[in-house]
Amino acid sequence: MSAGKSGLRERKKQLTYRTVSDVAISMFLERGFDKVSVAEVAAAAEISKPTLFRYFPAKEDLVLHRFADHEDEAARVVSGRPDGVSPLDALRHHFLDGLDRRDPVTGLCDVPPVLAFHRLLYGTPSLVARLYAYQGRSEAALARALDPGIPVAARLAAGQIVAVLRILAEENWRRIDAGESAGQVHGDAVAAAGLAFVQLEGGLFTPPPG
Structure with a gap:
């Protein structure tokens, strides 16, 4: 062919x-x-x-297909980072850029269709359960990008990073769903992301050499 x-x-x-x-x-x-x-x-x-x-x-995959393009997003950010930039710095800049762009993946998006989709997703237990399978594949892809030579350490690191990104997004979504605008939440979202990555750098995660 x-x-x-x-x-x-x-x-x-x-x-x-x-x-x-x-x-x-x-x-x-x-x-x-x-x-x-x-x-x-x-x-x-x-x-x-x-x-x-x-x-x-x-x-459930009929809904979660919208996440398919994001499964390996963190891995792509790490793999495509410029020389001299650490994995965490690359992921931090990517997440902060997503907040500025109101990327729905960050949870910081108050566009009505996105709000409706998130309410469908987080309001349906079977969809939330299925979402964890997608996040598991995201962890696996990120682990390979971090360090394919040390699989256990890389998986531990990837699990921490994916969990942090999920928690940040969920917190942003929770506040917007409660009635705040993306603009009102943005400052706190940036501060929370900064705190999260500082904690990762401070001992929860050690980037692989190179």
Whole structure:
């Protein structure tokens, strides 16, 4: 198969992922996650139920597909950091930049569609449980980027970092969900991120040499 045909097939596949996920999320937001069946999603997306399951092994993945691009984000930041920049410094700058951009992954986003999505996610126990599987894969990718030669130490470090990023995002989301704006939370979010990375540097995490 030529590279052109392979690339076209991959683009069509990604378009299907996104289209079906968007259809499902729209239905879940309107009626509730537990009140919409996979068969109904498949019918609305005009695909068969077996085809849907080839793309999304579990119903929860229809929602969490939006996190798929972020699974290896921390790993990519570490792997792509400039010479002389430590893994933690690279991750700190990336997170602070995300706060400034109101990146939904940081929890600091009060755009109505994002708020609705987060309420769906955090208000559905099965989605929260499934999210931990995504975070586990994020930890594994980050561990490989930190130091593939020392797997246990790297996994411990990655676990700490991913947990810190999750807690920071959840705290930002909690305050916005309670009624504060992203602008009101931003200053405290930056301060909390600074504190978190200082704690990591102070003993909870030792960057691998090099």
